[in-house]
Amino acid sequence: MYGYDDFGLFIGGGWRAASARGTRQVVDPATEEVIGRVPDATDDDIDAALVAAAAGFATWRRVQPWDRSARLRRVGDLIRERIEPYALLMSMETGKPLGESRGEWRATADQFEWYAEETKRIYGQTIEARESDVRMAVIHQPVGVVAAFSAWNFPALLPARKIAAALGAGCAVIVKPAGEAPGSAMAIVQACADAGMPEGAVNLVTGDSRRISARLIASPVVRKVSLTGSVPVGREILRLAATHVKKVTMELGGHAPVLVFADADVERAAELCAATKFRNCGQVCISPSRFYVEEGAYDAFARRFVATAEALRPGPYTEEQASVGPLANRRGLENARAMVSDALEHGAELLAGGDQPAGFNRGFFFAPTVLGRVPDAARIMVEEPFGPVAPLTSFSSFDEGMARANALPFGLAGYVFTRSLATAARASEALEVGMVGVNDTMLATAEAPFGGIKESGMGREGGALGIRDYLEPKYVKTRLL
Structure with missing residues (x-):
């Protein structure tokens, strides 16, 4: 059985408490009893995660696609091996029947398996030039460090869509799970570490969502923001991202x-x-x-x-x-x-x-x-x-x-x-x-694109399209000498 005592903030390859030792309660919605506490990250903790993610990105982006693929596949394998304790943890913090929790963890493992394959299929483009001594091409490179914010209703699947796609593209990620159910995201991060992800490639912070999101998005280290949340929260994240001109993917509310x-x-x-x-x-x-x-x-x-x-x-x-x-x-x-x-x-x-x-x-x-x-x-x-x-x-x-x-x-x-x-x-x-x-x-x-239009968001997660939001196309023109 995994519990909150096994986890905390995950920064630079290791678990730690908040620097000020502050914590927040997690409540079992079936009993209203406190089942654990998680760290309340300070600004210093957030800054440490940014430093770690920058270093992790520099390392992870150089790992070749077939090696990235093997590690992502290993994450999925580890999740499947640990479904029973992971499902119990999820049910404790969400109240879901165990059968639903097991199903969500299987879908979570599928995300890592899917992106283990997609990382080998990041194709570029060759453009026929007008001149015989010119070569033109488009290549795709990882966007950089990703700030990923997820909701509590699917506390493993939602962060997995972001983490697996970001890592598949060669990005590093800082995850902020929902305060109601953070343990499932922590379990995913532990599986990533056990699968051999380099230090700093995956980081996790918990605490005040408004303060954490503002600080992460304002940092020049973060180049991409991914959110699953409500429409009002999406508007606020979009405002912050627009101020700092950050790429965004948003899966918001539906009806x-x-x-x-x-x-x-x-x-x-x-x-x-x-x-x-x-x-x-x-x-x-x-x-x-x-x-x-x-x-x-x-x-x-x-x-x-x-x-x-x-x-x-x-x-x-x-x-x-x-x-x-x-x-x-x-x-x-x-x-x-x-x-x-x-x-x-x-x-x-x-x-x-x-x-x-x-x-x-x-x-x-x-x-x-x-x-x-x-x-x-x-x-x-x-x-x-x-x-x-x-x-x-x-x-x-x-x-x-x-x-x-x-x-x-709405248009989800x-x-x-x-x-x-x-x-x-x-x-x-x-x-x-x-x-x-x-x-x-x-x-x-896992194999289909997930996302909406109108006020339900922008961009897609999952499927062949999902990895594209974590890549930047670069046009290269070469004149032969």
Whole structure:
């Protein structure tokens, strides 16, 4: 079993406490008990991480691609070997059922395996010159030191997308994990060290996010910023990055529309949507979260959706039968309550759930909740719920459904259920999102690009495109003498 006592700040190849010995609590959301403390990095600690990362970049960028690949693959192998203790650590700090934690760690290992291969496929370009004694080419070089900020809902997968891609490109990285669940990122960093990453190639700091981000982004050492977080946090990071002209990748909030057409397999669509919606207690940025069902199919969809939701069993990760864990914090719990109350005030129907499940006096549990006939004016139809509350409504025509689906400033993911190839093609092309699932809701995978448009972010993580955001193209023109 790994715990916070095994970790801390990781700077220049080793773990250490904060220079001022300050710490922050980490709480188990299922019990509200303190499960550990992590260092509160000082400005001196942040500066030490910057110095270490600069030195680490100078070393790591010279390591040849096949050698980089072998070490990245070793990180993935180590993660797979350690899934059981790593999953327990993740479940303790997030409340996820152990099965979900194991699945996330497998996906995390896949990121390192994928980028172990991509590092060998950083291809340049030869340009045919106009003159016979001129050679023109484009090469790709690592951007430099990366400041990586990740969220708490997937505390291993999110930082892995950044760390693996950055290392694959030849960059060094300073990771700032979310304060609610920092241990999983620490475990990844330990695996990187055990796989033979040079000192300074990977660093980790914990503490005050606002102060750490401001200091890292202001430093000339950092040349690239990657964030997974909320839209308000993204705006602030963009402001800082713009001030210092830093390259950015951002995966921000979403509020994914689901369009269920009457010709779909409605029963299967409802079961799949409900299971995906309540995964990770609804705290998934690409979770299907606004359900638009064609009028003729609405009643059948709602019945099956409710039955699936009511079959889920809330509980702590220590209970094998639990299929839904708690929300990450009290803030999320109160937000879920407020969303439900607002929707009911706007005339929505409460079809399932609605509050904390019976018998749960501790922890941030909220019953899987289904709201029916929710009007577009309700908060939950315009604000990302990020919790186990599903709003259902109906539409009467393709154009109406599409207009309502595209009405928000978010554009991360969208989903379509239909048996018609023509409808699937038209809807996929018309949805203003970065990712579309047709008759499927599980989009995230190492080999596919992940990211959104509009206020949901910029750039892509994962897939062949993911490594590009950590590279700078350089044009070289040579005249033969």
